[in-house]
Amino acid sequence: MKYKIKHSTTYQYSDFVTLCQNQARLTPKTSRGQICHNSRIEIVPHANYLQQFTDYFNNNVTVFEISTQYKTLNVTVTSEVELLVTANNDIDNLDMSWTEVRDLLAAPNTKELLRTSEFILPSTLTPIETGIKEYALVSFKPEETLISACKGLMARIFHDFKYDPGFSTISTPLSVVFAQKRGVCQDFAHFALACLRSIGVAGRYVSGYIETLPPEGEEKLEGADATHAWFSVFLPGCGWVDFDPTNNVLPSEQHITLAVGRDFSDVSPLKGVVFGGGNSLLDVAVDMVRLE
Amino acid sequence: MSYINDTISNDYSPWSTRSLYHNNNAMSELPEWLSLYINKPHIHDELVNHSGLEPIHWDALFNRLESLSSEDVSGRAIEISQLMQNGNVKHESSKECNFDPLPFMFSKSDWSLIVEGVKQRTQLLNQIQADIYGEQKLLIDGHINARKLYENSNYLREGFSLPNDELKLFFTAVDLYRTPSGEFKVLTDHCQCPLGLGLLLKSRIIARRVMAEEFADCSVLQIKEFLSSFQDAINEYSRYMDDPRVVILTQGIEDPNYNEHAFLSTYFGYTLVQSADLTVREGEVCLKSLQGLGKINVILRWLPDRNIDSLEQIDYSLHGIPGLLQAVREGNVKVLNPFGSGALSSPAIKCQLNKLSELLLQEPLLLSEPNYYDVEQAKTLDWKSLELLSHQDPQFKIDAAAQSEKVKDLINEQPDNYYFQDKAELSTAPFWIKGKLVAKPVIFRCYALTTEHGVEVLPSALCFSQQFSNDAGMAGWIKDTWIHTEKDTDISNAAFPTRLRMDVSLLEGVISSRTAEHLFWFGRYLERSESTVRILRIFIDKYTEAAIYSDPVRTSVVSRFVEAIRSQRIVYPYAENSAIVNESVDVSPKEMALQLLADKQCAGSIINTLEYLCNASKQIQELLSHDSRRMMDDINGQIQQLKNVTGFISTRNMQSLLDRIIGSIMAFNGSITDCMPNSNGWFLLEIGRRMERSIQINALSAALLTQEYEEAEELGVLEAVLSCQISLVTHKRRYRMHQSIGTGLELLLLDAEYPRSLLFQLEQIDDLCRHLPTKRRPGVISAHEKAILLSKTSCSITEKDYLQQSDEGQRQNLIEFCHNIRINLDTFCDVLLLQYFSHTQTAHKLNWTNIEQAQS
Known part of the structure; x- marks a missing residue:
């Protein structure tokens, strides 16, 4: 499956900005599951300095x-990304229990495991609050395989938490999300990560896009697609496996990965420092079109 | 002199290296203050127990000191403490730092051991640093606990995206102590911002002055070479540049270690900057200077690296420089010390160093770590000699035995978060406290420099008796540390390696616009203090005189002054009219004088102005000479006296206080007259001073000379005004035949040749403005120049008789003249601020894009 994505971010200021410096994580990664064929960033007004790094x-x-x-x-980024058919369909066959995975990560002895073990630690936005471990352990029973336990966790978050766009902001603490059982994709991903990390399982935050389909018989609206967030779990021998608790699905053909990190603060799509400007208004529009 | 060494022959005893510094044969040769100390019981003392079999290093010192009485030593101690205080910014939070008159002596053998140990350790740490930010083999193989390292907030992931070269250690320090058995062990490594070098330098300078003879006799190893290497190493990074710019980055005067930063800046001649002085443009770090943006090549940072880039790093700090890491990544700037080195002091690495040395260097650590135990191991041990530390919180440390209940609770709760270590039993050294020697536990901080030629160790150490903490600054007791060498080896004229060094003197000094602005204000406060003191002196003089001979003229002069001071027309903020005053409250002249002297509520009071002056002087501290800083210390002392002034102070005491203040100000002025290179922005101080004087003269004329009275009364007021401007004598001489308000105004305002006239000030300002970098097209006059030109012109074309004319008791022409001048002067200041000092604009963090909701 190949997609063309147009992600446009607009800031309107009440006053002149004299200087701004930014970092954008808006170019999709090429990874095991996807290839980013090309990606172009356009900035208006023209940026007098532009560099990239990994x-x-x-x-x-x-x-x-x-x-x-x-x-x-x-800032408008246009990218063409091809999603590969991965082995995700077979993952049910991998019967490694989550405790085995946990023990492997506790003493990482390969570069891959070492880099992965980073993700068993709580981060700024995924503190392990009281009750979170207990919540996780309901799904993560001693003999459970990692994959089925994660599916169970994903499903429970999907059913227990209410999707409520007006409820949270980026600064809403996880404890409030947990107590009220409300939030958006970002909160669900953070919550799931806190659950995983509370029991020593490595999970990482994924920011990306999800394709939306219009109700039957209606035309798709421009800019109606959205940036999205979900979590990913490390399964030795297989790699990172994605779970989308907002939709209770295993992402396969409609999820495009932009960036990964310990939590949102590692993958913030656009951050910066501005001089002047006064108040600002933000507008984000995403279009995701199937090419073939 | 001979000594009997009280060496215990039992080789199995850990105390076998102990010796007793003890003058047996000729006890009388040792001064009493010293023998008292030696004969006291000691646990384990550097002088008494650790001086070795042949304590020639201490002998060398005491041979010199034996003729001193305890009064002599106390005298030195006092001299030293005065020298130490000079020019320091005082921090109310930090304790005093006492510098001991007795240096610490290291024997040649002890020292060579330490040097080898520090070199080995620095090499080891460098290898570890390269690995944990590179291959990570040590983590994969489990030599370093990955989880513990990942959890440490000083392990910076940003390091991985930087060039490898950027991570090499540069200037590090290590704290050592001596165990009872005589070996040296390590307390802490300082790989990020090693404090104390400035203090060490300063103490060395003082020691050389106060103990010059002893210094020569002990053939002390010099530290000059090390400091040259330090500068060479920095220059090495900017080798290929025509005009390399090196800056020292400090948090600012609120940093408890600001004195040290300023001292190093003066010592090495590098510009002292704060984060707000730097900006990153197109991947290059620039200094906001008067001349515009200037590229920076090397930054010696004295700021933590966790939040040094407020754009890229997640930990946000006001002191961050957005984009700095990108500049480093691009190789456009070298930051020393490098990023991420703080992780080397984390327990995850520290506890493993003994093993890591065996692994990486195939040899044991020469300077070993104390023994560490994890919670499991410690359970079987006696806690008496242990303390509990935390993996998370570097400040956390409690005594295991004394607080065993708390320790048990903590380790039961989170066993992984804690570890134990052997308590350090520090050796003691003699310190001169209140007229005698007192044994205090000591730590030695040794400094190392890593260059491509290897590791170099500073041949001295900071010997101190109390743990420094970064929050409280340098406090406690310190000693200069002398490494004793034998004479003959020292004098060998070993050929000094020729160094290729740029002639840095050809390069112009750069100052930040922030410093430029402080210079301008400093000049203004300097002049403001002086003139306010003069006004007050004249005022006190007048009202005491009026109290004795109360004729109408004198009384009227006094009441006009009271009025003008009270309405703040002739003192800061130089109000243009007196409408704001509440007439109903009657203030006596003495109350008025007191307010102007020491009332904090009164904006233009002398105490307030002097405080502004002192604050501004701290901001430009590194540009002031040693002597100038001492004058500022005097002024600081006078502020303290002003704080204690009460309503009961006699007029006489007020007068003498004012005399002392003006004495200090004049002395300060004298100390800076001949050492003000304009390239360093000093002309701004002069502009500030001239500007303040212009405003002052203008305000005096406007407030006191615009109303017409009886001639005698008028001349009385004029005399007082002229006195305030130290122009009375000149006026009398020049206008012998006839004196009037008109002649006074001519002298004060219109005479271009008279150094205290308004026009003269304006001419000077105009002249000084040529040093300002031009920001306009040729042929066009900039706004500030226009303002000065307008004032100059109106002074030049106005006649004294025109100003003197009055209508119904008011000199309308003079009022208008003064008002216009004032407007132009204000415009000048505003433009200057806007065009040259507008660095104050602060950055806002852009709101992060929120992840929008997905459709479910």
């Missing part, structure tokens, strides 16, 4: 600076 988590980072005065900033 960060610790192997994400593509674009660094740019604009020193012309402006009131409106638009």
Whole structure:
């Protein structure tokens, strides 16, 4: 499956911005499950400095600076990404229990396991609050395989938590999300990660896109697709396996990975520092079109 | 002199290396203060127990000191403490740092052991640093616990995206102590921002001055070579640049170690900057200077690396420089010390160092770590000699035996978070406290420099008696540390390696716009203090005189002054009219004088102005000479006296206090007259000073000379005004025949040749402005120049008689003249601020894009 994605971010300022410096993680990764054929970033006004580098988590980072005065900033990234048919269909066959995986990660002896063991630690946005471990252990019974336990956890989050776009912001603490059982994809991913990490299983945060289909008989609206977030679990011998607790599915043909990290703060699509500007308004539009 | 060594022959005893520094044959040769110390019981003392079989290093020192009485030593101690205090910013939170008159002596053998040990350790740490930010073999093979390292907040993932070269250690320090058995062990490594080098330098400079003879006699190893290597190593990084810029990055005057940063900046001649002075443009780090943005090549950072880049790093800090890491990644700037080295001091690595040395260097550590135990191991041990530490919190440390209940609770709760270590039993050394020697436990901080030629160890150490903490700054007791060498080896004229060094003196000094602005304000406060003191002196003089001879003229002069001071027309903020004053409250002249002297509520009071002055001086500390800083210390002392002033102070005491203040200010002015290179922005101080004086003269004229009275009364006021501007004598001489308000105004405002006139100040300002970098097209005059030109012109074309004219008791022409001048002066200051000092703009963090909701 091949997609064309257009992700447009616009900031409107009440006052002139004299200088801004930014880091964008808007170029999709090429990984086991997908190939990013090309990706183009367009910045208006023109950036007078633009460089790319690969960060610790192997994400593509674009660094740019604009020193012309402006009131409106638009960053549009257009990418073509091909999703590969992965072995995900077979993962049920992998009957490694989660405790075995946990023990492997406790004493990492290969580069891969070492890098993975990073993700068993709680992070700033996924603190392990009281009750989280107990919540996790309901799914993670001693003899359970890693995959079935994760599926169970994903399903429980899907059923127990209410999807509520107005409820949370980026600064809503996880404990509130857990107590109220409400939030958006980002909160569910963070919560799932806290569950996994509380019992020593490695999980990472994935930011990306999800294709949306219009209700039957209606035309698809432009800009209606969305950035999305889910979590991913490490299964030795297989690699990272994605789980989408917001939709209770194993991502396969509609999820495109942008960047991965310990939590949202590692993958923030666009962050920056501005001089001047006053108040700002943000608008994000995503279009995801099937090419073949 | 001979000594009997009280060596215990039993080789199995850990105390076998003990000797007793003990003058047996000729006890009388040792001064009493010293023999008292030696004969006291000691647990294990450097001088008494660890001086070795042949304590020639201590002998060398005491041969010199034996003729000193305890009064002599105390005298030295006092001299030293005065020298130490000079020019320091005082921090209320930090304790005093006492510098001991007795240096610490290291024997040649002890020292060579330490040097080898520090070199070995530095090499080891460098290898570990390269591995944990590279291949990570040590983690994969389990030599370092990956989880513990990952959990440490000083392990910075950003390091992986930087070039390998950026991670090499540069300047490090290690704290050592001596165990009862005589060997040296390690307390802490300082791989990030090793503190104390400035303090060590300063103490060495003082020691050389106070103990010059002893210094020569003991043939102490010099530290100069090391410091040259330090600078060479820095220059090495900017070798291919025409005009390399090296800066020292400090948090600012609120940093408890600011004095040290400023000292190093002066010592090495590098510009001292704060984060806000730097900006990253197109991948290059630039200094916001008066001349515009100037590229920086090397940053010696004295800031933690966890949040040094507020764009890239997650830990946010106001002191971060957005984009700095990108500049490093691009190779456009060298940051020393490198990123991520803080992780080397984490327990995850520290506890394994003994093993890692065997593994990586195939040899045991020469300077070993104390024994560490995990919670399991410790359960079977006697806790008496143990303390509990935390993997997470580097400050956490409790005595295992004394707080055993708490320890048990903690390790039951989270066994993985804690570990035990042997308590360090520090050796003691003699410190001169209150007229006698007192034994205090000591730690030695040794410094190492890593260059491509290997590791170099500073041939001295900071010997101190109390753990430093980064929060409280340098406090406690310190000693200069002398490494004794034998004379003959030292004098060998070993050929010094010729060093290729750039002639740095050809390069112009750069100062940040922030410093430039502080210089401007410093000049203004300097002049403001001086003139306010003068006004107050004249005022006190006038009202005491009026109290004795109360004729109408004198009384009227005093009441006009009271009015002008109270309405703040002739003192800061130089109000343009007196409408704000509450007439109903009657203030006596003395109350008025007191307010102007020491009332914090009064904006322009002398105490407030002097405090502004002192604050500004801290900001430009590194540009002031040693002597100038001492003058500022005096002024600081006078502020303290002003704080204690009460309503009961006699007029006489007020007068003498004012005399002392003006004395200090004049001395300070004298100390800076001949050492103000304009390239360093010093002309801004002069502009500030001239500007303040202009405003002052203008305000005096506007407030006191615009109303017409009887001639005698008018001349009385004029005399007082002229006195305030130290122009009374000149006026009398020049206008012998006839004196009037008109002649006074001519002298004060219109005379271009008279150094205290308004026009003269304006001419000077105009002249000084040529040093400002131009920001306009040729042929166009910039706004600040226009403002000065307008004022100059109106001074030049105005006649004194025109100003003197009055209408119904008001000199309308003078009022208008002063008002216009004031507007132009204010414009000048505003433009200067906007065009040259506008560094104050602060950065906002862009809201992170929120992940929008997905459709379920």
